[in-house]
């Protein structure tokens with residue numbers, strides 16, 4: 001590519017791909033094309049990336065928000081998956097006297113429905129609820 005050569009690129013005035021004459025390079029005569037002159041409108045403007053490249057950049061931008069959303073609320077996403085995987089399981093009303101195991105669906109009066117994620121030593125276990133993972137107690141004798 002050299003000054004005076006013709007290329008087809010996007011014209012910022014005509015808004016379509018048109019034939020342009022290269023009028024300047026960024027560095028010397030071999031660097032990237034800096035300025036082009038439109039054969040149709042005669043305007044000299046900065047050389048733009050071709051429409052294909054711009055579409056790729058736009059697509060990348062469009063994909064980003066969905067991924068960010070998933071990162072912001074991972075608990076809710078996991079909770080939804082856990083619950084939908086056990087939609088046929090009967091929810092057990094939470095009570096400190098109960099005995100829960102991993103995978104049990106728990107119905108808590110304050111936090112709603114959750115799924116037991118881990119059972120710890122002693123009388124504690126973790127339940128994933130819609131907004132948070134809570135540590136609850138079980139295996140306590142009723143007084």
Ligand SMILES: [Zn+2]
Nearest residue numbers: 011014038041
């Ligand atoms: Zn033009």
